[in-house]
Structure formats: C-alpha cells, structure tokens
Amino acid sequence: MSSTRRVYVKLSKICETAKNVNLSKFTSNRIGGVAKIMVSPSNLEQIIKVLDVIEKAQISYVVLGNMTNVLIDDYDGVVIRIANNFDNVEIHGSKIIVESGCSLSKVCSIAMMHSLTGLEELFGIPGTVGGAVVMNAGAFGSCMENVVSCVIAICNGKITHYTNSECDFAYRHSNLQDKFVLFVQFDLKKGNKNQIQTKMMEYMSTRKNSQPLDMPSSGCTFKNIVGLPIGKLLDEDGFKGCSVGGACVSTKHANFIVNKNNATVNDVVQLIEKLQNHILLKYKVMPQTEIRIIRRKNE
Ligand SMILES: Cc1cc2nc3c(=O)[nH]c(=O)nc-3n(C[C@H](O)[C@H](O)[C@H](O)COP(=O)(O)OP(=O)(O)OC[C@H]3O[C@@H](n4cnc5c(N)ncnc54)[C@H](O)[C@@H]3O)c2cc1C
Structure with a gap:
C-alpha cells in the first residue's frame, strides 16, 4: 500500500475524508487543482488525531477555511478544510468565542442579534473566522485586529493562547499563518440593535455596488500601498477587462x-504578473498579492 493510501485509510477512520478532490468545487474563484486528500474534522479531538496521523506520515498539509482568498493548484499533501464543520459560537456578555470554521458573517449576525457592536464593517466578508483572523481581514476602515482579544491555535503540536498583540497584526497580515487556528475570541460593546443592523445593511449595499459579487473571484488581488490604491491605478491605466485565458480584470x-x-491557476498567475509588471514599471513599487497562492508543482 502506498504511503498516501495508508494516510487516507487512517484519516478516514477519524473523520470525513476524500481523495483526489477537485478543489474548484470549493474555492470562491471556482479555480483549483486536485488535492490528493481532503479531510474535514469537526471537533478538537478529530483535529488533534488528524494532525498526529499527518505528522507521523511526514506528509505536507495546509489548513483552509472557505477558500475565498486562495488560488490553489494541485496539492500533493492533505488539505484540512475547517469550514461549517467546526463552527460553534458561545456568547458570554459582550465576548463571543467562536470555533474557527464559523462563517464571519454568521458571527456578525449573531453579534447584531445580541445588540453587540464592533463587527458591522466586517459583515459581508466571505469566509471563516479562522481565515479572517489569519488574514487580518478588514473593510471600511476596520479589521479583525480591532475586535479580536485572543486566539487559541496549535503551534508546533501545542495548544497555545495568543493575545491580540501576540498575533502581530498588520494590514492583511498576522503571524498565525503557520499555526492551526482553533478558537477566536471577540470583545465587543453593547450597542443599539437597529443601528447595528442598519450599518451592516449599508456596508453590504456598498459592497454590492462596488464589487463583482456575481462573478467567481478571490476578492482583492493586491494589497494596497499607502498613497497608491492599486485598483484605482489599474482602472486609470485602462486595465479593466484585460484578460489572460479565462482570467479577467473585473470591469466593476x-x-x-x-x-x-x-x-486556470496559470491564467490568473500570468495576469497577476502582467499587472505587477505594469505597476512596477510605472510607479516603481511591486504590489504584493493579498490572495494566498498555494502551488506545489512548478514552484
Ligand atoms: C467577493 C469577495 C469579497 C471579499 N472581500 C474582502 C474584504 O472586504 N476584506 C478582506 O479582508 N477580504 C476580503 N475577501 C477575501 C477573503 O474573503 C478573506 O480573506 C477571508 O477572511 C478568508 O477566509 P477563508 O475562510 O475563505 O480563508 P481561506 O481562503 O480558506 O484561507 C486564507 C488563508 O488563511 C489560512 N487559514 C484559513 N483558516 C485557517 C485556520 N483555521 N488556521 C490556520 N490558517 C487558516 C489559509 O491557510 C490561507 O493562507 C473577499 C473575498 C471575496 C471572494
């Protein structure tokens, strides 16, 4: 029996496991290669057992949430998908403690139902709380950094508690990327339910008006650079509608x-490089991708 087959058999005794998974069925951009194995553990015990099998087999793995911020190629190891399956929410006064697979928008709605303010701007960001805290996702001037008080994650086989400052949050950055985020605690404030709801609806409507939500994508491609809003520059320089293969710069x-x-992954990568080269030549800065590109082959 091959080592991948052995790992597959062991993992399938722990939780939902599939092999040769077409990842485009899961990614928000509807692009993706094939994952040799994908597991979906639904509680902490299963997560620990899954990691134990993977580590003993010395096989590579990646933790993913709702795959709304990734461009992923064929993956030879194990994709651990934490979305919907690990999504309990507990409310203690103005604190909300959430399992990392919970959708961020669901947490925002629960906060609103309990008249807790602080998450309005984040309503509508697709993806899980785990993905959001790793990415320090944000919108309309706020981000996860402003509302997360602590994170519990697995690092080097140990369950570890990280305070807000220990997460090293910066613009679309945290130091949680190489860890396995399990739980996130939000510290919110008492507010007015109607006002919270109205704000969420306003932000959602701005999102619908400005983003191509009717087309598959991974959200913003590039991080903005202070003083250089990349989307605006690309728009002014005539790149809307520019395409490589089936990948296209949104006209919206x-x-x-x-x-x-x-x-394909290659279409998107080539289009990204074309846009990067333009910005570099014209503005003398190299825009970094906000999208996480995960490539195992031809790296
Ligand atoms: C239409 C659209 C609009 C968007 N708007 C915004 C926006 O306004 N603001 C914004 O910031 N982003 C936005 N995004 C990007 C994306 O939704 C966010 O980054 C989101 O928080 C990613 O969550 P996810 O669960 O999909 O993470 P994934 O895409 O699955 O993963 C993202 C990264 O987090 C890591 N990760 C995920 N879960 C875990 C975990 N439990 N433990 C450790 N690592 C983990 C992955 O390895 C990967 O590196 C948008 C995307 C789309 C498609």
Missing part, C-alpha cells in the same frame, strides 16, 4: 480578477 473593480471563462 480593477483590483478583482474574475474567472470569466474556465480560468
């Missing part, structure tokens, strides 16, 4: 690359 928002016609 130039920082979004949409999957217009069966785009």
Whole structure:
C-alpha cells in the first residue's frame, strides 16, 4: 500500500475524508487543482488525531477555511478544510468565542442579534473566522485586529493562547499563518440593535455596488500601498477587462480578477504578473498579492 493510501485509510477512520478532490468545487474563484486528500474534522479531538496521523506520515498539509482568498493548484499533501464543520459560537456578555470554521458573517449576525457592536464593517466578508483572523481581514476602515482579544491555535503540536498583540497584526497580515487556528475570541460593546443592523445593511449595499459579487473571484488581488490604491491605478491605466485565458480584470473593480471563462491557476498567475509588471514599471513599487497562492508543482 502506498504511503498516501495508508494516510487516507487512517484519516478516514477519524473523520470525513476524500481523495483526489477537485478543489474548484470549493474555492470562491471556482479555480483549483486536485488535492490528493481532503479531510474535514469537526471537533478538537478529530483535529488533534488528524494532525498526529499527518505528522507521523511526514506528509505536507495546509489548513483552509472557505477558500475565498486562495488560488490553489494541485496539492500533493492533505488539505484540512475547517469550514461549517467546526463552527460553534458561545456568547458570554459582550465576548463571543467562536470555533474557527464559523462563517464571519454568521458571527456578525449573531453579534447584531445580541445588540453587540464592533463587527458591522466586517459583515459581508466571505469566509471563516479562522481565515479572517489569519488574514487580518478588514473593510471600511476596520479589521479583525480591532475586535479580536485572543486566539487559541496549535503551534508546533501545542495548544497555545495568543493575545491580540501576540498575533502581530498588520494590514492583511498576522503571524498565525503557520499555526492551526482553533478558537477566536471577540470583545465587543453593547450597542443599539437597529443601528447595528442598519450599518451592516449599508456596508453590504456598498459592497454590492462596488464589487463583482456575481462573478467567481478571490476578492482583492493586491494589497494596497499607502498613497497608491492599486485598483484605482489599474482602472486609470485602462486595465479593466484585460484578460489572460479565462482570467479577467473585473470591469466593476480593477483590483478583482474574475474567472470569466474556465480560468486556470496559470491564467490568473500570468495576469497577476502582467499587472505587477505594469505597476512596477510605472510607479516603481511591486504590489504584493493579498490572495494566498498555494502551488506545489512548478514552484
Ligand atoms: C467577493 C469577495 C469579497 C471579499 N472581500 C474582502 C474584504 O472586504 N476584506 C478582506 O479582508 N477580504 C476580503 N475577501 C477575501 C477573503 O474573503 C478573506 O480573506 C477571508 O477572511 C478568508 O477566509 P477563508 O475562510 O475563505 O480563508 P481561506 O481562503 O480558506 O484561507 C486564507 C488563508 O488563511 C489560512 N487559514 C484559513 N483558516 C485557517 C485556520 N483555521 N488556521 C490556520 N490558517 C487558516 C489559509 O491557510 C490561507 O493562507 C473577499 C473575498 C471575496 C471572494
């Protein structure tokens, strides 16, 4: 029996496990290679057992949430998918403690129902709380850093508690990327339910008006640079509609690359490089991708 087959058999005794998974069925951009194995543990005990099997087999793995911020190629190891399956929410006064697979928008709605303010701007960001805290996701001037008081994650086999400052949050950055985020605690404030709801609806409507939500994408392609809003520059320089293969710069928002016609990972990567080269040549800065590109082959 091959080592991958042995790992598959062991993992399938622990939790939902599939092999040769077409990842495009899960990614928000509807692009993706094949994962040799994908597991979906639904509690802490299963997560620990899964990691134990993977570590003993010395096989590579990646933890993913709702795959709304990734461009992922074929993956030879194990994709651990933490979305919906690990999503309990507990409320203690103005604190909300959430399992990392919970959708961020669901937490925002629960906060609103309990008249807790602080998450309004984040309502509508697709993806899980785990993905959001790793990415320090944000919108409309706020981000996870402003509302997360602590994170519990597995690091080097140990369950570890990180305070807000220990997460090293910065613009679309944290030091949680190489850890396995399990739980996130939000510290919110008492507010007015109607006002919270109204604000959420306003932010959602701005989102709908400015983003190509009807097309598959991974959100903003590039991080903005202070004083250089990349989407605006690409728009002014005529890149809306520019395409490589099936990947195309959105005609609605130039920082979004949409999957217009069966785009491949290579199409998106080539389009990203084309846009990066333009910004570098014209503005003398290299824009960094906000999207996480996960490639195992041809790296
Ligand atoms: C239409 C659209 C609009 C968007 N708007 C915004 C926006 O306004 N603001 C914004 O910041 N982003 C936005 N995004 C990007 C994306 O939704 C966010 O980054 C989101 O927080 C990612 O969550 P996810 O669960 O999908 O993470 P994934 O895409 O699955 O993963 C993202 C990263 O987090 C890591 N990760 C995920 N879960 C865990 C975990 N439990 N433990 C350790 N690592 C983990 C992955 O390894 C990966 O590196 C948008 C995306 C789309 C498609």
